Ligand SMILES: Nc1nc2c(ncn2[C@@H]2O[C@H](COP(=O)(O)OP(=O)(O)OP(=O)(O)O)[C@@H](O)[C@H]2O)c(=O)[nH]1
């Protein structure tokens with residue numbers, strides 16, 4: 105696959121965004137790069153906006169300050185099933201993975217998290233982002249943190265959890281400093 109070859113060759117740092125359709129990956133990429141990455145990612149009104157399955161050559165990465173940002177399509181769809189990530193996505197060639205969750209945790213999210221942990225073999229930094237945080241109360245956050253810890257074993261894997269709102273900007277500075285952007 106072309107992406108794998110490209111990432112293997114590139115000496116710059118690489119940060120990938122992975123999550124369900126509409127989780128807010130492309131919006132987060134734009135925020136983290138202060139709206140300046142090139143090319144700009146497409147932000148959707150609905151889901152499946154970032155698409156690697158069409159016949160056209162997809163945009164594999166977005167550049168900002170010498171870092172490659174890889175904005176993956178939402179997983180667990182007909183066009184981008186989990187197995188396509190298992191087979192083709194070069195997890196081992198990225199330096200950091202931002203795993204974005206929006207709402208309820210699905211079995212496919214647990215499967216994807218396991219895949220990330222297995223494939224990246226702890227060589228990359230993994231951060232769990234809970235998006236749409238502007239709607240969450242303190243209580244919500246506490247129970248989500250507990251649920252994430254149980255389902256994803258964040259402590260065991262040393263994965264940080266960050267609440268982010270792309271709408272209000274919450275969590276962006278924290279994530280930038282964690283990822284050294
Ligand atoms: N309120 C709110 N809306 C958000 C947030 N993040 C993203 N959105 C909106 O959610 C929609 C989808 O956002 P995208 O960034 O395109 O989501 P994506 O994960 O890249 O989606 P795909 O590429 O289709 O997988 C857009 O209308 C965004 O404006 C957030 O934190 N809060």
Ligand SMILES: [Mg+2]
Nearest residue numbers: 129130153154
């Ligand atoms: Mg997208």
